[in-house]
Amino acid sequence: xxxxxxxxxxxxxxxxxxxxxxxxxxxxxxxxxxxxxxxxxxxxxxxxxxxxxxxxxxxxxxxxxxxxxxxxxxxxxxxxxxxxxxxxxxxxxxxxxxxxxxxxxxxxxxxxxxxxxxxxxxxxxxxxxxxxxxxxxxxxxxxxxxxxxxxxxxxxxxxxxxxxxxxxxxxxxxxxxxxxxxxxxxxxxxxxxxxxxxxxxxxxxxxxxxxxxxxxxxxxxxxxxxxxxxxxxxxxxxxxxxxxxxxxxxxxxxxxxxxxxxxxxxxxxxxxxxxxxxxxxxxxxxxxxxxxxxxxxxxxxxxxxxxxxxxxxxxxxxxxxxxxxxxxxxxxxxxxxxxxxxxxxxxxxxxxxxxxxxxxxxxxxxxxxxxxxxxxxxxxxxxxxxxxxxxxxxxxxxxxxxxxxxxxxxxxxxxxxxxxxxxxxxxxxxxxxxxxxxxxxxxxxxxxxxxxxxxxxxxxxxxxxxxxxxxxxxxxxxxxxxxxxxxxxxxxxxxxxxxxxxxxxxxxxxxxxxxxxxxxxxxxxxxxxxxxxxxxxxxxxxxxxxxxxxxxxxxxxxxxxxxxxxxxxxxxxxxxxxxxxxxxxxxxxxxxxxxxxxxxxxxxxxxxxxxxxxxxxxxxxxxxxxxxxxxxxxxxxxxxxxxxxxxxxxxxxxxxxxxxxxxxxxxxxxxxxxxxxxxxxxxxxxxxxxxxxxxxxxxxxxxxxxxxxxxxxxxxxxxxxxxxxxxxxxxxxxxxxxxxxxxxxxxxxxxxxxxxxxxxxxxxxxxxxxxxxxxxxxxxxxxxxxxxxxxxxxxxxxxxxxxxxxxxxxxxxxxxxxxxxxxxxxxxxxxxxxxxxxxxxxxxxxxxxxxxxxxxxxx
Numbered sequence: 098x099x100x101x102x103x104x105x106x107x108x109x110x111x112x113x114x115x116x117x118x119x120x121x122x123x124x125x126x127x128x129x130x131x132x133x134x135x136x137x138x139x140x141x142x143x144x145x146x147x148x149x150x151x152x153x154x155x156x157x158x159x160x161x162x163x164x165x166x167x168x169x170x171x172x173x174x175x176x177x178x179x180x181x182x183x184x185x186x187x188x189x190x191x192x193x194x195x196x197x198x199x200x201x202x203x204x205x206x207x208x209x210x211x212x213x214x215x216x217x218x219x220x221x222x223x224x225x226x227x228x229x230x231x232x233x234x235x236x237x238x239x240x241x242x243x244x245x246x247x248x249x250x251x252x253x254x255x256x257x258x259x260x261x262x263x264x265x266x267x268x269x270x271x272x273x274x275x276x277x278x279x280x281x282x283x284x285x286x287x288x289x290x291x292x293x294x295x296x297x298x299x300x301x302x303x304x305x306x307x308x309x310x311x312x313x314x315x316x317x318x319x320x321x322x323x324x325x326x327x328x329x330x331x332x333x334x335x336x337x338x339x340x341x342x343x344x345x346x347x348x349x350x351x352x353x354x355x356x357x358x359x360x361x362x363x364x365x366x367x368x369x370x371x372x373x374x375x376x377x378x379x380x381x382x383x384x385x386x387x388x389x390x391x392x393x394x395x396x397x398x399x400x401x402x403x404x405x406x407x408x409x410x411x412x413x414x415x416x417x418x419x420x421x422x423x424x425x426x427x428x429x430x431x432x433x434x435x436x437x438x439x440x441x442x443x444x445x446x447x448x449x450x451x452x453x454x455x456x457x458x459x460x461x462x463x464x465x466x467x468x469x470x471x472x473x474x475x476x477x478x479x480x481x482x483x484x485x486x487x488x489x490x491x492x493x494x495x496x497x498x499x500x501x502x503x504x505x506x507x508x509x510x511x512x513x514x515x516x517x518x519x520x521x522x523x524x525x526x527x528x529x530x531x532x533x534x535x536x537x538x539x540x541x542x543x544x545x546x547x548x549x550x551x552x553x554x555x556x557x558x559x560x561x562x563x564x565x566x567x568x569x570x571x572x573x574x575x576x577x578x579x580x581x582x583x584x585x586x587x588x589x590x591x592x593x594x595x596x597x598x599x600x601x602x603x604x605x606x607x608x609x610x611x612x613x614x615x616x617x618x619x620x621x622x623x624x625x626x627x628x629x630x631x632x633x634x635x636x637x638x639x640x641x642x643x644x645x646x647x648x649x650x651x652x653x654x655x656x657x658x659x660x661x662x663x664x665x666x667x668x669x670x671x672x673x674x675x676x677x678x679x680x681x682x683x684x685x686x687x688x689x690x691x692x693x694x695x696x697x698x699x700x701x702x703x704x705x706x707x708x709x710x711x712x713x714x715x716x717x718x719x720x721x722x723x724x725x726x727x728x729x730x731x732x733x734x735x736x737x738x739x740x741x742x743x744x745x746x747x748x749x750x751x752x753x754x755x756x757x758x759x760x761x762x763x764x765x766x767x768x769x770x771x772x773x774x775x776x777x778x779x780x781x782x783x784x785x786x787x788x789x790x791x792x793x794x795x796x797x798x799x800x801x802x803x804x805x806x807x808x809x810x811x812x813x814x815x816x817x818x819x820x821x822x823x824x825x826x827x828x829x830x831x832x833x834x835x836x837x838x839x840x841x842x843x844x845x846x847x848x849x850x851x852x853x854x855x856x857x858x859x860x861x862x863x864x865x866x867x868x869x870x871x872x873x874x875x876x877x878x879x880x881x882x883x884x885x886x887x888x889x890x891x892x893x894x895x896x897x898x899x900x901x902x903x904x905x906x907x908x909x910x911x912x913x914x915x916x917x918x919x920x921x922x923x924x925x926x927x928x929x930x931x932x933x934x935x936x937x938x939x940x941x942x943x944x945x946x947x948x949x950x951x952x953x954x955x956x
Contacts, residue, residue, distance in 0.1 A: 106133040113141035113157065116150035121157070131162040138168030146174035146190065149183035154190070164195045171201040179207035179223065182216035187223070197226045204234035212240035212256065215249035220256070230261045237267040245273040245289070248282030253289070263294045270300035278306040278322065281315035286322070296325045303334025311340035311356070314349035319356070329361040337368045345373035345389065348382035353389070363392045370400035378406040378422070381415035386422070396427045403434030411439045411455060414448045419455070429460045436467030444472045449483035456491040469499025477508045477517060485517055495526040503532035503541075510538040510554065513547040518554075528557045535566035543571040543583055551583060555590040562591075568598035576604040576620070579613050584620070594623045601631035609637040609653065612646040617653075627653050634803045638722055642805060645774055645925030647918065654722035661717065661727045661741075664690075669697055669731065669741060678749075680810060682708045687744065695728060696742040709738050715811045721782035723775050725799060725807040745799035745807060750854075751863070753800055758861035765802055769858045769896075770928060772798065772806055774921050779808035780851060781914040784844045793850035794831040795857050829876060830864040835908055837880045845908035851917070852903025856886035859896060882906035895924065 109129045112120035121141070125131060134140045142162040145153040154174070158164065167173050175195040178186040187207075191197065200206040208228040211219040220240075224230065231239050241261040244252040253273075257263065264272050274294040277285040286306075290296065297305055307327040310318040319340075323329065330339050341361040344352040353373070357363065364372050374394040377385040386406075390396065397405050407427040410418040423429060432438050440460040443451040452472075456462050465471050473493045476484040489495070498504040506526040509517040518538075522528065531537050539559040542550040551571075555561065564570045572592040575583035584604075588594065597603050605625040608616040621627075630636045635643075638653040670689040677696065678685035682705030688697040700709050716727045729741040747753070747764050750772065756763050776798060783790055790811065797810040833849035835842040853864050860866075864886040865875060878884035885904045888897055899920055905911050912920075 106130070109133070110135065110139075110141050110144055113150065113153050114144040114148055116145070116148060116153055118150075118152050118156065121153050125156065125160045131157050131160040132166065134166070134168075138166075140166050140174075142166070142174045143168060143172075143177060146178040146183065146186045147181060149178070149181065149186055151183070151185040151189050154186050158189065158193045164190060164193050165199055167199070171203075173199050173207075175199070176201065176205075176207045176210060179211040179216065179219050180214060182211070182214060182219055184216070184218040184222060187219050191222060191226045197223055197228045198232060200232075200234075204232075204236075206232050206240075208232065208240045209234060209238075209243055212249065212252050213243035213247065215244070215247055215252055217249070217251040217255060220252050224255065224259045230256060230259050231265060233265070233267075239265050239273075241265065241273045242267055242271075242276055245277040245282065245285055246280060248277065248280060248285050250282075250284050250288065253285050257288065257292045263289055263292045264298065266298075266300070269302070271304075272298050272300075272306075274298070274306045275300055275304070275309055278310040278315065278318050279313060281310070281313060281318055283315070283317040283321055286318050290321065290325045296322055296327045297331060299331075299334070303332065305331050305340075307331070308333055308338075308340050308343060311344040311349065311352050312347065314344070314347060314352055316349075316351045316355065319352050323355060323359045329356050329359045330365060337366075339365055339373075341365070341373045342367060342371070342376055345382065345385050346376035346380060348377070348380055348385055350382070350384040350388060353385050357388060357392045363389055363394045364398060366398070366400075370402075372398050372400075372406070374398070374406045375400055375404075375409055378409040378415065378418055379413060381410070381413060381418055383415075383417050383421060386418055390421065390425045396422055396425045397431065399431075399433075401434075403432065405431055405433075407431075408433055408437075408439055408442055411448075411451055412442045412446050414443075414446060414451050416451060416454055419451065419458075423458050429455065429458055430464060432464075432466075436465075438464040438466075438472075440464065441466055441472050441475065444475050444481075444484050444488070445479070447479060447481045447484060449481070449487045452484050452487045453491070456487065462488055462491045462493045463497055465497075465499065469502060471497045471499075471505075473505050474498060474503070474508060477505055477512070477514065480512070480514060480517075482516065485520065489520060489524050495521050495524045496530050498532055501533060503536075504530050504538070506530070506538045507532035507536065507541050510547065510550050511541040511545050513542075513545060513550060515547075515549050515553070518550050522553065522557050528554055528559045529563060531563075531565070535564075537563045537565070537571075539563065540565055540569070540571050540574060543574045543580075543587070544578075546578060546580055546583070548582060548586065551586055555586065561587055562593050562596055564596070564598065568600070570596050570598070570604075572596070572604050573598060573602070573607055576607045576613070576616055577611070579611065579616060581616060581619055584616065588623050594620060595626045595629060597629065597631075600633075601629070603629050603637070606631060606635075606637045606640060609641040609646065609649055610644055612641070612644060612649060614646075614649055614652075617649050621652075621656070627656050639805050642722060642775065642778075643771065644929060645922055647778060647922070650722050650778075654720070658720055661713075662729050663733065664729045664731050664741070666731055666739075668729070669695070669739070671697065685742075688741075690728060690741050693728075694744045694746075696744045697739055698742060699737065699739045703736060706736070706738055709740060710734075712811045713738075713740050715783075715788055719782055719786050719788060719811075721779055723779035723782060723806075723808060724811070725809040726804075742809075743801070743804050743807065745801040745804055745809075747800040747802060749796050750798035750800060751795035751857075754795060754857055754861045765800060767800065767806065770921065770924055772858055773855060774918075774925060775806040776808060776851060776854060777914065777917045777921055780847050781918050784847070784914045789844060790847050790850075792828060792831075793847055793854065794828050795854055795863075796828075798854070829872070832879075833908070834880045834882060834906055837876060843908065844914065845911045848903050848911045848914065848917070849908075852900050852911075853886050855896070855900040855903065856888055859888050859892050859900070895920075 109124045132140055142157045165173050175190045198206050208223045233239055241256045266272055274289045299305055307322045332339055341356045366372055374389045399405055407422045430438055440455045443455055463471055473488045476488055495505055506521045509521055529537055539554045562570055572587045575587055595603055605620040608620055627637050638650060641649040672687045676684045677687050683698050683700050685696050685698045688695050700706055713730055726743045731739040753763055792810060799807050799809050831850040831853045833846040836846050888900060902912050
């Protein structure tokens with residue numbers, strides 16, 4: 098046997114294939130191997146059998162060709178001859194004792210193949226040769242299964258006559274009857290039934306022959322099976338569908354008619370609760386629907402989702418079916434389990450035509466779902482203009498919204514739907530009817546920044562000052578958003594620039610808290626009142642200071658400052674003879690001025706008069722929001738001058754730090770950054786006016802629940818003069834080294850003192866608290882640059898660097914006040930998100946959450 102053909106072998110193979118008996122005989126006589134084969138495993142006998150050359154096959158057999166040799170896929174000469182129906186070759190091979198049951202790798206024998214291809218003569222020969230009639234392939238199919246696939250009636254008859262098992266099942270549990278029914282071979286079905294095939298046999302999926310015939314719409318087969326007493330209501334296992342279900346689903350009206358005539362249950366339900374009428378409605382099979390209705394199908398039967406056939410037809414947009422079902426008295430206003438009416442379902446399907454059909458038939462256009470949404474609200478959420486027009490033409494309630502939810506106009510305004518907003522207004526929608534959280538359409542349009550809609554609503558008479566449940570107005574929201582165009586529109590529309598929310602905040606308060614300088618200018622031009630405080634007694638000025646907006650603070654302060662009047666003694670009243678503070682040359686009492694608690698500062702004796710008058714002059718000259726405010730003055734240029742100052746009710750910074758150090762409660766909490774920011778800005782403002790404070794210390798920083806943080810005691814401050822500065826002025830713990838040396842110092846001396854205060858803020862301790870030296874020794878070491886106040890090990894690096902820069906021994910190397918302000922400004926910008934911003938983070942977050950939730954639900 099040759100594994101690879103020579104040229105002569107090729108000639109033998111070709112001659113066998115061509116049926117050239119002469120050449121085959123000659124080559125065999127020349128000694129060529131009849132069992133050589135090509136790369137596919139095909140021998141000369143295989144090639145002759147495939148072409149039906151029985152004479153050549155006979156010669157090769159006489160030359161002892163291997164009759165049962167298989168090619169690569171397991172096909173023998175007998176199998177290939179059976180495939181092509183060469184009955185003469187098959188007869189020769191069988192006479193030569195070919196293995197009649199030798200099959201391919203897939204288990205197909207010659208009988209399988211001949212049956213599949215309908216070669217009745219070959220089948221007869223194989224059966225005579227005692228081929229295994231019930232032999233199964235690898236998918237458990239017998240020759241009878243395969244004959245049934247193609248509907249080979251003669252072959253089926255031969256197999257049945259030879260006692261083929263009519264009820265043998267394949268791997269999926271199907272009998273030949275299943276297969277013939279699926280393929281619509283009614284004659285084969287009839288033959289199988291006559292051979293007593295099991296008409297109600299289930300396959301592994303629970304399908305009966307009647308079910309598969311109904312699935313495919315084979316009317317003749319269905320009729321035969323029904324006549325053979327097939328059970329018409331037998332259910333498929335996975336979903337409990339009956340033949341009527343599947344025929345109705347696929348629109349096979351003739352099959353449906355046959356099943357109904359056979360008394361199929363017209364209202365039987367599947368596992369999902371679907372009746373045949375539901376399934377016909379899904380696909381829009383009008384003829385089937387008519388048949389089912391004629392058989393008394395329950396038109397209002399609901400599935401497990403609460404949907405009727407009418408729901409489904411409406412959702413799918415099958416208008417003719419809707420008409421049919423309504424004529425059969427389907428309930429037009431019935432709700433599904435999720436609370437949706439038919440019309441609501443049509444709206445959600447964006448089907449304006451169906452919506453009109455249902456409304457014309459009497460459907461309630463205002464019937465809401467379980468959440469309280471009306472069909473109009475749902476259509477607006479979907480932004481489906483044709484459906485909205487249809488609903489409005491059907492007189493849908495333009496003001497109907499879910500409990501606590503948005504009205505149609507609120508929804509359209511928030512979504513920026515200008516055309517819909519215009520249409521709702523033309524249908525007399527209430528322009529001021531609030532929705533969620535008391536928010537008006539105007540407030541929602543402003544919130545979302547829809548300027549065109551804001552203009553429409555204002556023209557339609559929207560209440561420009563209408564506030565929501567939190568007291569937030571459209572102007573406040575526009576201010577929070579930083580939208581100057583909307584602010585101008587609202588102001589032009591009559592918005593009250595000074596209206597407050599429930600926490601007492603005005604629009605300018607909001608702008609100041611955000612640091613929106615152009616917005617502050619815009620509101621000031623509209624005559625915003627900068628004196629209105631919120632319920633926490635904070636003014637726009639104070640909130641600007643607290644949040645680190647220096648430019649806005651200066652602007653607001655310049656508006657508030659009035660020239661301190663000269664008053665008579667009887668205009669002030671001491672509340673106690675006990676002083677609340679004293680210094681080297683002055684003493685301070687608590688008093689009343691114009692019903693307001695104030696601090697009244699006077700002098701011990703004549704020596705303090707000059708200092709008091711200098712302090713008055715410097716406060717007026719500096720005019721800083723970070724320095725204590727002078728309210729009035731009495732007795733200037735007399736022996737008993739008095740100055741009336743803001744009353745700072747929480748004491749000084751040193752007292753505050755002592756309590757923090759000792760773990761005691763404090764009335765107010767201030768951050769280190771807040772205090773440093775105010776002091777640095779006060780120094781900056783003094784230096785801008787060419788003034789040195791000269792006595793910066795924690796005792797001169799005052800705290801207040803109303804007036805915040807202020808720098809005080811400008812009694813020894815003076816204008817900088819390079820030639821006449823006084824030495825050793827101030828309190829020695831805070832004095833810069835150069836101040837001890839004969840008056841040669843400048844603005845950097847205040848910067849050094851500020852650095853000392855920074856150490857107090859970080860440690861809560863007084864300067865040099867941990868140094869055990871006599872005063873003069875300590876002063877000498879400070880003057881020589883050997884000693885300075887210290888910070889704790891846990892101090893932030895940026896804070897340490899700033900403090901050490903301020904405490905440098907060389908005055909020229911210390912930062913300027915403006916540089917300190919810039920450094921702190923950067924830190925405030927990073928930490929601003931930790932400052933209380935309840936306006937932005939809570940109130941307006943709540944304002945927008947409900948609309949967004951509605952939109953998400955619609956999507």
